[in-house]
Amino acid sequence: MSEALGRVVATERKPNTPHEFHFWTAIDSPVGIGTIVRVDGAQPMDGQIPHIYGIVVEGFSYTDLQSPMHDVLGHDGLPTMAGYASTERAEIRLYTAAVLRQIPEEPLQPVPMGQVFLAEEADVQVALRMDSYLREGANTGIPVGVYRAGGTDAVIYLDADFLLGPEAAHLNITGVSGLATKTSAVEFLLASLFKHFPRDKGSIAAVCFNVKGPDLCYLDKPGEVEKTDEVLYEKLGVEAKPFEGVEYFAPYTAKGLVLNTFRNNEALLDNVTPLTWGLREVLQFAEVLLNKDDVDAKADALIDFIKENVVDKEFRDPVLTKTHRVQSFADLDAWFRDVLQGMEKKDGESWRTHHVATIRKVRNRLSNISTRCAGLVTDSGAVSDLPFGSFTDRTVYVVDVANLEEDAQDLIFARIVSKLREHLERRDLGVKHLVVFVDELNKYAPGDGADTYVRKMLLDIAERGRYLGLVLFSAQQFRSQVHRRVVGNSGTALFGRMDADELSTPGYAVLSPATRTKLATLEKGQLMIRHPHFTQPIFVRFPRPAVMQGREGAERYPQASEISLEAAILRALRPLDPTITLPWVQEITALYSDEEVIRARNATLLARPDNVKAYFTAQFRKIIPAQAAPRPMAGSIKSAPENDPYGF
Amino acid sequence: MLVSNSGPDAASRAAVRLLMQRLPSLSPVEGGASVEPIAPTDPPILRSAQIVEGSAVRAVKVPGASGATTSGFGAFLDGAQKVQVVAHDRGMPIVIGTVSAAVRVRVDRRMITWGHQPPRVERAIYLPLRYLPTLTAADVSTVAAQSRWRIVDTSTADKNGEYPSQHPAFLLDRAIRAVDQQREELEDRLAEAWCARGEAPLFIDGGISRTTSVASSTCAIGVIKSHRTLYVQGEALGIVMSLRKGERSSVFRVAPRSRSSVLSWYLRLRAPDGHDAMWGLVRVEVAECDRLSERAEEISRWVLAETTPLSLPDGRWDKMAYGVRDCEEFLRAIS
Known part of the structure; x- marks a missing residue:
């Protein structure tokens, strides 16, 4: 047993309570804010010596000096003279500790006088009630960091049942930007989860929305791990290596040639899948893109009518010139045009109870979506999506929306989360537990402002997700500005370096x-943790993630700039078939429009056929090259006589 | 010497209860407040002393005394006492006295308790047994045994065989003097133990002449703050009263009849401007030695170096070394 480092004291002015006590230490003791200590009571209770565990939350230091003026007088007003004093004033280090746990737990009494010891690793486990979920048979501990104080290194575990449900769930991280705390902490925690989440509790995967910067874009690439971090990795039982299963999803740029992601370097495209949706997918979430001013009750009724009766159906109407089968935005626009022209011919103001102004408004708004979300929403209706239904265990699915407009980000978030929820409800997602990581919660779930669709979805996950296995890992700079029900429902909260104003x-x-x-x-790599089992916040260190950092990745794999159509096709298809060359692409696509070429590429990428060349070629309509008409033989011109200069 | 004023503790109350069982007329004193030290009954006097440094008393500037001077003292010794009138039996005072003493050693400029001799705390009950006829010798033995405190009779006859007056105030004075004496004994025992080990120079709060071994030890230096007796007369008195900060008097020999002779001198620690003539004036006692001027200068430098940090808020801060205040605070904490 280690030596006592302090003694509990209590005065009438500063009494001890069942939840707080005071103790003093030697001047040079290793105690500091956040240190966990153990008090051994002097008097047994029911034959048991009480042990009280506490964490230092406040420190005081003072001398027997009654007035600063006395010190000034004592040294003739010269601070340099103070160094010559033969004796240092008597000085005290007095600490206040918040009680973490009392043993025995009943009756709950004020902390007794006793000696104070630095908590050892076993003490830390008891103090934080980790013993209940680290015991044999439970084993639901997920290492989150190492508590360090006075030579004690103790692994701090979160309880998986309280992190991923069903007991409690969700995790929220707060910290200032630019210190690599929030993203790094999530990356490490996911690695730890994938390593330590008990197999008997089912499979687990993560969907991460990369909403800014390149930080989440290189999770499968190794990063530099310092010696000090190697020690932490070993202590925490997590391998210092990048994620093995990572899939990236990103929409195209507005031109549709390259993927709109930091990870569109050709060397990284092997596990990047385009994210493209058509009319059907978007119309389900029209509410996300159309605000209340756009969509009144009348417009809403027309959109419902289109969803119910037009999309994906043979639609006939006397006012129309032909039968429509609407499957894409292009089809929808043709349908609108036909309806409006038919109404004009009949000089009517309404069609099927819908006023012409409403029809024009809805046409305008819906048609506009494909423009606002260009690159994500395709006119053609081609769909390339996350592998809903075939998610694999211990895989991270990163959806890169960093470079997209706000509307497109909202649409992607709303649709993906809805689909995840649907599949988890049906238990056919492919995994039993899914972590959804969303950064910038200040933006997506603000405490004030409009009640957006995305915010409602986040609230829904926070309040009901744990029953489905859908767990929200969220992060933001200002926790105070996030909706209280989102952060309030987060069973676990991590705090990095905080802004003083916050x-x-x-x-x-x-x-x-x-x-x-x-x-x-x-410092970087330090966190304060609140967890349902811990009665007080705990400070820990975690290692820097063993994945390539965003800045380094962006330098090593520069983002592709806009390139020619042929080069874009080559870049997209070569990961599927390395024999494809630029001349081959140029030859195949020479006769077709850009839209046709892009549609063929998208179809090929979606199908991922064995014979890429044949499949890609088959996507184009047959065009017989025009042949040059034979030149008719011209009759011989009568030659002019040499002596007739006018040719007569 | 510290005089503590805190009220009776649980042990004192238990002792009173024991006495009440045997003295039915005993009346406990509410609160049991401590008694202030009695005003000295000895009149202030001037006493001549043998000048041993030169032929007449003169003011000597202590050379090398500055803020940067290092003190050679390695430890400080002081005692404390607490006198409480806890009850009276038809006016006869029942007193509990607590005395304590400690040596605090300076290590790396910080004060810690001397490890070789733990601090001493002793308690005793002071009873005028002659005037408590209902209290038998057996009762006294029982109380002493049960309380585990010594019983001191404050009504014994003096060396002339005369018994003290039954006046309660007189009996209380006797009790206080007995407590004083007990504290001095404790201090002396610690000083002797320190000197026997020949450790670093010891700063003793008070004189060193009570015991021969201490009075003759080179590692015991007494610093006296009170001046009921001044060892200068005539012109010499004026010189001592006029000492400036950092000046000392010539060395003289103090040789009380019942005590050992020691060398002594006056030293002004702080500028007396605007204060009374005794402000910052201490008298230093050291054992007899050769090269007494050098010794006086060295010790004076040390004592002057002990003037920082200030021992405020103690009212005697002009003369009290911080190490002595530390001893008093320590004794206040343990007794």
Whole structure:
């Protein structure tokens, strides 16, 4: 057993309570804010010596000096003279600790006087109630970091049942931007989850929305791991290597030639899948893109009519010139045009109870979607999507929406989460548990502002997702500005270095001033953790993720710039068939329009056929090259006599 | 010396209860407040002393005394006492006295308790047994045994065979003097133990002449803050009263009849401007030695170096070394 490093003290002014106590230590003791200590009571209770575990939340230091003026007088007003004093003033280090756990737990009494010891690894497990889920038979501990104090290195585990459900769920991370805390913490935690999540609890995967920068774009590439981090990895039982199963999804740029992602370098395209949706997929989520001003009750009724009666159906009407089968935005626009022309011919103001102004408005708004979400929404109706139904265990699916317009981001988020939810409800997603990581929650689920579709979805996940196995890992810079029901439903909360202004908001009033100060000065790789089992926040260190950092990846694999159509086709198809060459692409596509070429590429990428060349070629309509008409033989011109200069 | 004023503790109350069982007329004192030290009954006097440095007392500037001077003291010794009138039996005071003493050693400029001799705390009950006729010798033995405190009779006859007056105030004075004496004994025992080990120079709060071994030890230096007796007369008195900061008097020999002789001098620690003539004035006692001027200068430098940090908020801060205040605070904590 280690030596006592302090003694509990209590005075009438500063009494101990069942949840807080005070102790003093030697000047040079290794105690600091966040240190976990153990108090051994002096008097047994029911034959058992009480042990009280606490975490230091505040520290005080003072001397026997009654007034600063006395020190000034004592040194003749010269600070340099103070160094010559023969004796240092008596000084105290007095700490306040918040109780983590008392054993025995009943009766709950004020902390007794006793000696204070630095908590060892076994003490930390008991103090944080980790013993309940690290025991044989439970084994639901997920390492999240290492608690370090005074020579004690103790792994801190989260309880998987409280991280992924069903007991509690969700995780929220707060921290200032630019310190690689939020993304790094999620990357490490996912690696730890994939390694330690018990196999008997089912499969697990993650869908990460990359909403800014390239940080999540190189999860499958190894990054530099420092020696100090190697030690942490070993202690935490996580291998310092990149993720083995990573799939990337990104829409095309507006021109449709290259993928709109930081990861569109040719060397990285092998596991990047285009994300393209057609009319059917988008119309389901028209609400996301059309705000309340756009869609009144009348417009809503027309959209419902189109969804119910027009899309994917043979649609006939006396006002129309032909039978329509609407499968794409292009088909829909043709249908609208036909309807409006028919109405004009009949000089009617309404059609099937829908006023012509409403029809024009809805046409305008819906047609506009393919423009606003160009690259994601295709006129052709070609769909390339996440592998709903065949998600694989321990795989990260990254959806890169960083470079998209806000509308397109919202659409992608809403549709993917809805689909995930549907599949999880039906238990046919392919995995039993799914983590959805969303950064910038300030933007997607703000505490104030309009009640958007995305915010409603996030609230729904936060409140009901755990029953489905749908778990939200969210992050933001300002927790105080995120909807309370989202952060409030997060069973686990991580805090990186915080902004002082943010710390001054009421949500952090429960933390002591010293803890808040520590939060404002946390180093990279340090976190404060709140977890349902921990009665007080705990500070831990976690290793830098063993994946390539965004900045390094962006330098090593520069983003592809806009290129020619042929080069784009080559780049897209060569991962499927390395024998494809630029001349071959040029020869095949020479006679076709850009839209036809892109449609053929999309179809090929979607089908991923064995014979890529044949499949790609088969996508084009047959065009017989025009043959030059035979030149008729011209009659011989009578030659002019040499002596007749006018040719007569 | 520290005089503590805290009220009776549980042990004192238990002792009173024991006495009440045997003295039915005993009346406990509410709160049991401590008694202030009695005003000295000895009149202030001037006493002549043998000048041993030169032929007459003069003011000597202590050379090399500056803020950067290093002190050679390695430890500080002080005692404390607490006198509580916890009850009276038809006016006869029942007193509990607590005395304590400690040596605090300076290590790396910080004070810690001397490890070789733990601090001493002793308690005793002071009873005027002659005037408590209902209390038998057996009762006294029982109380002493049960409380595990010594019983001191404050009504014994003096060396002339005369018994003290029954006046309660007189009996209380006797009790206080007995407590004083007990504290001095504790201090002396610690000082002797320190000197026997020949450790670093010890700063003793008070004189060193009570015991021969301490009075003759080179590692015991006494610093006296009170001046009921001044060892200068006539012109010499004026010189001492006029000492400036950092000046000392010539060395003289103090040789009380019942005590060992020691060398002594006055030293002004702080500028007396605007204060009374005794402000910052201490008298230093050291064992007899050769090269006494050098010794006086060295010790004076050390004592001057101990003037920082200030021992405020103690009212005697003009004369009290911080190490002595530390001893008093320590004794206040343990007794």
